[in-house]
Amino acid sequence: MPLLTHPYSNQLRAMLHTDPQVIRTLQQVIEILGIFACAISGIRHAAAKHFDWFGGYVCGIAVAIGGGTIRDVMLGVPPFWTTDVKYLSCTFYALVLVIISRRLMRKLDNAWFVFDTLGLAFFTIAGLQKTLAQGHPFWLAIIMGCITGVAGGVIRDVLLNNVPVIFHKEIYAMASLAGGLLYWGLYELDVSIPLNVIATFSLVCIIRFIAVRYHITLPRLHEFPETNS
Amino acid sequence: MPLLTHPYSNQLRAMLHTDPQVIRTLQQVIEILGIFACAISGIRHAAAKHFDWFGGYVCGIAVAIGGGTIRDVMLGVPPFWTTDVKYLSCTFYALVLVIISRRLMRKLDNAWFVFDTLGLAFFTIAGLQKTLAQGHPFWLAIIMGCITGVAGGVIRDVLLNNVPVIFHKEIYAMASLAGGLLYWGLYELDVSIPLNVIATFSLVCIIRFIAVRYHITLPRLHEFPETNS
Amino acid sequence: MPLLTHPYSNQLRAMLHTDPQVIRTLQQVIEILGIFACAISGIRHAAAKHFDWFGGYVCGIAVAIGGGTIRDVMLGVPPFWTTDVKYLSCTFYALVLVIISRRLMRKLDNAWFVFDTLGLAFFTIAGLQKTLAQGHPFWLAIIMGCITGVAGGVIRDVLLNNVPVIFHKEIYAMASLAGGLLYWGLYELDVSIPLNVIATFSLVCIIRFIAVRYHITLPRLHEFPETNS
Numbered sequence: 001m002p003l004l005t006h007p008y009s010n011q012l013r014a015m016l017h018t019d020p021q022v023i024r025t026l027q028q029v030i031e032i033l034g035i036f037a038c039a040i041s042g043i044r045h046a047a048a049k050h051f052d053w054f055g056g057y058v059c060g061i062a063v064a065i066g067g068g069t070i071r072d073v074m075l076g077v078p079p080f081w082t083t084d085v086k087y088l089s090c091t092f093y094a095l096v097l098v099i100i101s102r103r104l105m106r107k108l109d110n111a112w113f114v115f116d117t118l119g120l121a122f123f124t125i126a127g128l129q130k131t132l133a134q135g136h137p138f139w140l141a142i143i144m145g146c147i148t149g150v151a152g153g154v155i156r157d158v159l160l161n162n163v164p165v166i167f168h169k170e171i172y173a174m175a176s177l178a179g180g181l182l183y184w185g186l187y188e189l190d191v192s193i194p195l196n197v198i199a200t201f202s203l204v205c206i207i208r209f210i211a212v213r214y215h216i217t218l219p220r221l222h223e224f225p226e227t228n229s
Numbered sequence: 230m231p232l233l234t235h236p237y238s239n240q241l242r243a244m245l246h247t248d249p250q251v252i253r254t255l256q257q258v259i260e261i262l263g264i265f266a267c268a269i270s271g272i273r274h275a276a277a278k279h280f281d282w283f284g285g286y287v288c289g290i291a292v293a294i295g296g297g298t299i300r301d302v303m304l305g306v307p308p309f310w311t312t313d314v315k316y317l318s319c320t321f322y323a324l325v326l327v328i329i330s331r332r333l334m335r336k337l338d339n340a341w342f343v344f345d346t347l348g349l350a351f352f353t354i355a356g357l358q359k360t361l362a363q364g365h366p367f368w369l370a371i372i373m374g375c376i377t378g379v380a381g382g383v384i385r386d387v388l389l390n391n392v393p394v395i396f397h398k399e400i401y402a403m404a405s406l407a408g409g410l411l412y413w414g415l416y417e418l419d420v421s422i423p424l425n426v427i428a429t430f431s432l433v434c435i436i437r438f439i440a441v442r443y444h445i446t447l448p449r450l451h452e453f454p455e456t457n458s
Numbered sequence: 459m460p461l462l463t464h465p466y467s468n469q470l471r472a473m474l475h476t477d478p479q480v481i482r483t484l485q486q487v488i489e490i491l492g493i494f495a496c497a498i499s500g501i502r503h504a505a506a507k508h509f510d511w512f513g514g515y516v517c518g519i520a521v522a523i524g525g526g527t528i529r530d531v532m533l534g535v536p537p538f539w540t541t542d543v544k545y546l547s548c549t550f551y552a553l554v555l556v557i558i559s560r561r562l563m564r565k566l567d568n569a570w571f572v573f574d575t576l577g578l579a580f581f582t583i584a585g586l587q588k589t590l591a592q593g594h595p596f597w598l599a600i601i602m603g604c605i606t607g608v609a610g611g612v613i614r615d616v617l618l619n620n621v622p623v624i625f626h627k628e629i630y631a632m633a634s635l636a637g638g639l640l641y642w643g644l645y646e647l648d649v650s651i652p653l654n655v656i657a658t659f660s661l662v663c664i665i666r667f668i669a670v671r672y673h674i675t676l677p678r679l680h681e682f683p684e685t686n687s
Contacts, residue, residue, distance in 0.1 A: 051679055052627075052675060052676035054632065056679045082598055085597050099679070154388070160621070219281060223276050391619065450504060451560050
């Protein structure tokens with residue numbers, strides 16, 4: 001999905017004078033890296049639970065396409081992965097890589113974290129723009145951007161029979177929501193879509209990097225003495 | 230959704246001579262109380278699992294809108310919460326209330342139970358009527374009413390990594406199903422929709438109150454010596 | 459759904475000269491046996507977790523119709539069980555049978571395994587053909603056939619708060635995928651649909667029987683020393 005060719009932005013876009021082909025290629029590279037990193041994340045979690053190859057593939061799929069699928073079902077459009085086999089095959093290559101090369105996986109540990117964060121930023125913006133393109137209001141687009149970015153990880157944790165990690169440990173959804181709010185603000189200020197995308201993308205990545213680096217988390221809820229309903 | 234302006238009932242409705250504005254306001258108050266009580270229920274369960282604020286919000290959302298979302302996806306219509314921001318913001322206020330006032334939450338313990346039951350009755354009827362309005366048969370409307378009322382709690386328990394409480398402990402779905410059957414019966418007997426709604430609403434609440442008060446539960450399934458498939 | 463009256467196959471079909479009424483009846487018997495066996499499987503797992511009758515019914519429903527529901531939502535068509543009450547009532551009869559006759563259940567232990575396997579083969583082919591009938595490519599039909607056959611069991615395990623058994627123990631999805639690939643291959647070779655269905659059905663059953671008989675499983679994923687993302 002071409003992030004910078006938002007339907008509302010034909011005019012604004014000329015402001016940046018960027019080569020569309022370069023931008024498009026860049027986006028496709030980021031999308032594939034994001035899908036790949038998400039798939040790797042799912043497969044690694046599956047490995048920690050001693051799943052077999054099929055279980056690993058399904059967990060990889062869940063992280064890579066789960067959020068976008070929920071978004072598309074809510075929006076009433078065909079799930080994006082049903083129109084192009086590349087998402088399923090990309091996850092398949094991730095599975096093969098995990099199976100044949102444990103050493104490489106360990107060496108690339110930090111790379112996966114970076115790719116995963118790029119993926120979060122990419123999926124957030126893809127969710128924002130797809131929702132806006134369907135004519136929905138901004139508040140819904142921000143929610144859908146967040147769902148696109150984080151719901152896959154929740155499905156993975158449900159399939160693994162774990163408590164979803166983003167509900168009690170990491171700043172992940174907040175980065176996506178902050179990105180969505182920035183996108184809205186810059187849009188209202190008539191900032192061009194390409195600049196807006198770059199700013200949003202950077203903000204999501206920066207918040208996630210800082211949160212992980214300095215172990216910043218959201219406050220926990222107070223427990224009640226008794227929960228009966 | 231105006232429960233008493235069922236498409237089939239324009240004629241019957243005049244029988245009751247009730248002020249539509251009063252009824253409409255009453256319904257909106259019950260709907261908001263129900264959403265609020267469901268959200269509080271989700272957030273409290275999240276607190277018991279030491280979730281952070283975001284986790285609490287998602288669990289609140291799950292209970293408040295999960296059932297209606299599944300119903301709308303099954304019926305092929307846009308999920309109700311995507312057309313009005315009030316459902317998400319109502320859940321947000323519930324989160325703020327839980328965070329700022331533990332004492333109030335404890336004092337209102339019984340109130341939440343009452344609101345939660347009103348919510349179950351309201352959601353059951355909303356699900357029934359929305360399904361009938363789409364031209365579906367009564368058996369499907371009863372199932373959809375039950376899904377609207379109870380599926381949110383199941384999603385909450387799945388997200389919390391608990392066994393869903395309505396599968397082994399409380400009479401909850403049965404109250405919804407009994408309400409659906411009563412609605413069908415009274416409809417076949419040509420009882421006016423407003424009267425029907427009041428009777429159904431009361432029945433759901435009464436069954437739930439009695440079941441909780443006298444610890445009435447459904448029988449458990451016998452365990453088999455071995456389960457291999 | 460009449461498996462042998464594939465839209466693409468009116469011509470090919472005449473090749474077999476089989477009585478359509480016999481075939482149709484056979485399919486309906488297999489479908490009902492498959493639904494029944496899946497429901498029994500769900501209810502038995504629920505019994506092992508001490509669920510009540512309602513919990514057993516929902517788990518039975520989940521296995522019997524969960525996969526087909528996900529398929530239909532992905533394809534953007536009404537879920538198959540919303541158009542005919544027989545799927546829900548068949549699950550209800552399965553529940554009654556489990557409740558009233560523990561002895562019969564134990565005696566029929568092997569029969570359930572056979573019916574369950576017939577169901578897997580039937581659902582795989584039903585998913586394949588429904589997806590192709592919507593004009594989708596073969597790779598998607600194979601995925602949808604697999605989802606139709608196996609996703610119900612995953613939903614059951616999620617509701618039971620178990621790790622899904624098909625992710626780490628049994629060959630189940632592989633039988634479905636192999637059947638889908640065979641169907642594609644025979645289709646490309648211009649084999650008639652009835653013959654193709656019979657071959658695919660047999661292959662799925664044979665793979666599943668052999669895998670269970672000889673305890674064949676997929677290899678497990680290697681665990682990584684640390685999983686942090």
